[in-house]
Amino acid sequence: MGKLLVYLHVAVKQRAFQSLLGAGLPGVTTTAVGRLADFERGLQDSPDAVLTLPVVLAAQGLAPTLRGLARGSNEERYALVGAGMAPEAGKVGSVGALDILGREGTNRFVKRLVGQQARIERVTKIEDLLPLLQMQRVEAVVLPSRLVSDLRAASRLSLSERELVVTVGLPAASSVGAGGAAVLGAIGRMPRDVSKLLGVEEWR
Amino acid sequence: MALTRRSFIAGVPALAGAGLLGCTAAVGERESATTGNVLYATRAAKAGSKSILVCMPDTRQTSEVWRGLSDELASEYELVALRAEGSNVSATIAGGIKRYQPSGLVLMNNPTVDGYRRLQAQAKSTAFPPSVIVMSSFLEGNQAKLRGATGISYEVPLITVVTNLRKLIATPIDRIGVVHRPSLAGFVRRQAALAGREQTAVVSEEVSQAPNSSEIKRALRRLKQRCDAIWVLNDDRLLTPRLLADGWLHGLNEPRWVPTIVGAASLVSPSQSFGTFAVLPDHTALGGQAASLLLDIADNGWQLPGSGAAQLPLSTTTTVDLSQAKERFALRPSALAQVDKVLER
Numbered sequence: 253m254g255k256l257l258v259y260l261h262v263a264v265k266q267r268a269f270q271s272l273l274g275a276g277l278p279g280v281t282t283t284a285v286g287r288l289a290d291f292e293r294g295l296q297d298s299p300d301a302v303l304t305l306p307v308v309l310a311a312q313g314l315a316p317t318l319r320g321l322a323r324g325s326n327e328e329r330y331a332l333v334g335a336g337m338a339p340e341a342g343k344v345g346s347v348g349a350l351d352i353l354g355r356e357g358t359n360r361f362v363k364r365l366v367g368q369q370a371r372i373e374r375v376t377k378i379e380d381l382l383p384l385l386q387m388q389r390v391e392a393v394v395l396p397s398r399l400v401s402d403l404r405a406a407s408r409l410s411l412s413e414r415e416l417v418v419t420v421g422l423p424a425a426s427s428v429g430a431g432g433a434a435v436l437g438a439i440g441r442m443p444r445d446v447s448k449l450l451g452v453e454e455w456r
Numbered sequence: 457m458a459l460t461r462r463s464f465i466a467g468v469p470a471l472a473g474a475g476l477l478g479c480t481a482a483v484g485e486r487e488s489a490t491t492g493n494v495l496y497a498t499r500a501a502k503a504g505s506k507s508i509l510v511c512m513p514d515t516r517q518t519s520e521v522w523r524g525l526s527d528e529l530a531s532e533y534e535l536v537a538l539r540a541e542g543s544n545v546s547a548t549i550a551g552g553i554k555r556y557q558p559s560g561l562v563l564m565n566n567p568t569v570d571g572y573r574r575l576q577a578q579a580k581s582t583a584f585p586p587s588v589i590v591m592s593s594f595l596e597g598n599q600a601k602l603r604g605a606t607g608i609s610y611e612v613p614l615i616t617v618v619t620n621l622r623k624l625i626a627t628p629i630d631r632i633g634v635v636h637r638p639s640l641a642g643f644v645r646r647q648a649a650l651a652g653r654e655q656t657a658v659v660s661e662e663v664s665q666a667p668n669s670s671e672i673k674r675a676l677r678r679l680k681q682r683c684d685a686i687w688v689l690n691d692d693r694l695l696t697p698r699l700l701a702d703g704w705l706h707g708l709n710e711p712r713w714v715p716t717i718v719g720a721a722s723l724v725s726p727s728q729s730f731g732t733f734a735v736l737p738d739h740t741a742l743g744g745q746a747a748s749l750l751l752d753i754a755d756n757g758w759q760l761p762g763s764g765a766a767q768l769p770l771s772t773t774t775t776v777d778l779s780q781a782k783e784r785f786a787l788r789p790s791a792l793a794q795v796d797k798v799l800e801r
Contacts, residue, residue, distance in 0.1 A: 264793040265774075287740070289527035351744075355528070355751065374748065376741050380771045386615050386653055387768055406619055408655045 253279035253438060254300035254431025259291040259308060260284075260423055261350050261378050262449050263402040269449075276446035277438045287376050288354050300431035303439060306421035307361060311353055316424035318436045320452030327419035328451055330365055331397040335385050338412035339392035342367040348384035348393035351376055365418050366394055382407055396420070398451050423450045493548055496522055496537040498530040507534040508750060509558035509585075511549050511568050513541045517739050518564050521590055524743020525562065529750065533559075540564075545571025546578070553585070559758050560750050561587035568592075569602070576603055586760050588749050590742055593690060594643060595766050606753075606764040608745055610737060613768045614647040614687060617717050617735045618656045620774055621685060623794040624733060625715055626786040631657045633679030633714075634687045635672060637665050637694065644689075659683050666693065672703030680712050688731065690719040705730060713784040726779040726801040734775040741771030775799060 256277065262269050266286055273282040283299070285291050291304070295312065302309070306316050319326045332339045332347070349362045351374035359372045373390050375381060381393040382403060395403070400413050425439050426432075440455040447453065495514055508529060512518040526535055538552045540563075549572055552558070561584075563569050569592045576584060589595060589607030596609070614632065622629050632651070636644050641662065648658035659682050661675035672694070679686055686708070688695075695704075708716055709729050718724060718731030725731075745767065752761050775797040781787055792798060 264790075265796050267796060268793040287527070287744075374744075375770055376744060377738075377771060380741070382619065383613075383616055383768075383770045386619070387613070387650070387770075389767075389770075406623060409653065 254429065254435040255281045255298070256283070256425075256435050256439070257291065257294040257297075257299035257302045258282060258284040259286070259288075259294070259302070259304040260450060261286060261352070263378055263399055264449070272446050272449065276443045277435075280435055280438050288351065295428075298429055300429035301425050301427050301435040301439070303423060303425045305352060306424045308352055309424060309426050311357055314426040314428065316421075317427045317432070318425040318439060318455050320422040320424060320447070320450060320455055322422060322451055322453045325419075326422050326424070328422050329397045330394055330416045330418070330420055331400050331413045332366060332392045332394050332416060333385070333400055333403060333411055333413045334392035335388075335409045335411060338414040340414060341365065341416055342369070344370055344392045346371045346373065346390040346392075348373045348375060348381050348390040350374070350378065350381070350395070362394060365416050365420070366392075378402070379406070385409060385411075396451060422452055425455075493538045493540075493552075494536060495539050496526070496535070498526050498535045500534050501531050505532060505534050506559040506754075507536060507556045508560045508562065509549075509552045509556050510535060510537040510562040510564070511540040511545070511552065511572070512537055512562075512564035513568070514539050518591065520739035521564060521743040521746070524740040524745075525747050526743075528744050528747030540568045540571060546575045550575055558585050560585050560753055562746055562750070563587055563589045563592075563605075563607075565591045566593060573601055586753050586758060588746050588753075589766075590746050591739075594640070596643075604760060604764075606749060606760050606766060608742060608749070608767045608769055610769070611643075611690060612719060612735045612737060612772050614651040614658065615654050615656070616768075616772055617687060618651060618654060618685075620735050620772065620794075621715060621717060621733060624776065624781070624787060624791045625685075626788045627684070629684045629715075630655070631659055631683045632685050632687050633659045633661065633676075633683035634689065635661050635663055635675045635679070635694065636689055637667070637691065638662055639665065640689060640691060663694075667699070667703075669699055669703035669706070672699055673707040676704070676707030680707075680714050683714060685715045685717060688716060688718045688723070695723075700730075715781070715785055721775050721797075724775050724777045724799060726777050726799045729777070729780045732777055732780050732785070735772050736775075737769040738771040738773045742769055745770055773797070 270284045285294055347366050347370045351358050353361055358374050362372050384390045397415055404411055425436055427436055522537055536556050538548055540548045563572050569589055584604055587605045591610050593610050595607050644660050661679055663671045663675055715732040718734050721734045723731040724734045773796040776795045778798050778800040
């Protein structure tokens with residue numbers, strides 16, 4: 253049917269994610285990557301469609317063709333999480349974040365969420381945010397609010413969170429090859445549990 | 457066909473005498489063989505960019521670190537990776553510094569660091585560029601003997617190990633047992649203090665500096681009565697073929713069962729019940745972390761920022777012996793989604 257390149261960070265390991273996508277998108281050859289460099293290399297491999305965050309699509313000069321929605325919105329809330337007192341955007345000095353756009357792009361993206369004063373520490377997996385707090389490398393980490401419960405479940409630290417005002421676009425897909433329409437159709441029919449892992453309730 | 461105990465041991469690089477960081481052939485793009493010791497090189501987008509010299513042996517793991525490094529740095533800096541192996545390590549590094557005039561160095565593994573230490577000792581009045589050390593065991597001691605060096609420890613911190621184990625095992629993991637030699641008592645103490653943040657207690661059994669199999673078995677039996685899991689240190693002196701065959705395997709493969717966490721993938725095998733779970737550094741992410749350190753050094757005018765203290769590795773990969781885990785322990789329903797590699801008979 254076509255080739256799909258997926259660059260998203262989820263609360264399960266890459267192996268499990270790839271397997272869920274494979275089962276949820278029958279007929280589509282899916283490649284899931286977790287690092288920007290791998291995503292950029294994957295783009296050279298002529299996929300028919302890509303599935304990632306809108307901010308990543310924009311950085312590559314791509315526009316969303318199919319958008320994920322949750323509670324009727326194509327945007328979602330992010331939260332700052334710290335050990336002890338709830339951290340405050342605008343005041344927090346150092347923040348751990350997923351590296352979705354490389355050094356400069358991620359710094360810009362995260363500072364838009366938490367304030368220009370913050371020093372940003374980047375990691376490549378969701379699970380690597382917790383060590384930043386455990387080792388006291390940062391005062392807080394920033395992540396989609398829907399993933400805070402996973403962070404809490406993995407730790408006995410006394411974690412506090414504060415939702416941020418600025419919202420971020422939910423995963424979206426863009427057709428980039430001849431088989432793109434068919435791949436986007438398959439994404440639209442993706443099983444509910446797989447979409448939910450991406451924070452999405454429906455595709456439009 | 458099931459492996460015998462001896463063939464299992466022979467298959468474990470550390471125990472077969474190749475060291476815990478045993479190597480396989482390198483992968484990835486590489487420069488022409490005509491460039492001598494150059495394993496890899498990248499060209500920055502901008503002409504006249506500063507260069508970074510990477511000294512490394514040629515292994516799969518080091519090539520993964522290189523990948524993480526070059527993905528982060530190649531657009532801004534000229535990167536050159538030189539093969540540093542055998543008895544010429546010091547000369548290779550010295551030649552590389554002379555030829556490429558690097559603003560920063562990356563040194564991978566213990567022999568490379570030893571070679572660089574010899575080079576610094578021979579040239580006491582020479583100024584060396586700042587260096588970042590990776591894949592060097594028990595780094596804290598080594599780093600202190602070098603000028604202008606920082607780095608990332610190779611040992612995965614216990615706090616990370618326990619966090620990963622708790623995602624897998626359904627029963628409470630509150631107390632971790634560890635067997636160690638006196639020389640690693642300080643390391644264990646520091647790990648215990650960090651793990652305490654996640655409400656983890658460490659129970660240690662100190663054996664002699666050159667222990668025999670009986671000491672290992674006795675220590676394990678004591679720990680297994682008092683602990684929820686055993687953490688095996690990557691200490692070559694504790695993981696000799698003889699100690700593994702006659703000490704560890706005996707001590708671990710008798711009730712009471714407790715999960716065994718190891719720091720080498722080769723110590724997890726469904727054919728032989730030794731490690732239940734391996735937690736290892738993610739080498740590509742380690743390269744990315746080293747790159748971030750170099751970028752901080754660059755931002756600081758090519759001087760080590762702050763104390764220059766070694767960092768702990770942030771990212772790990774995990775391997776589970778599912779046959780052993782299912783047979784002996786209660787697994788969480790979501791356990792397998794939280795493991796990178798699942799091994800089963």
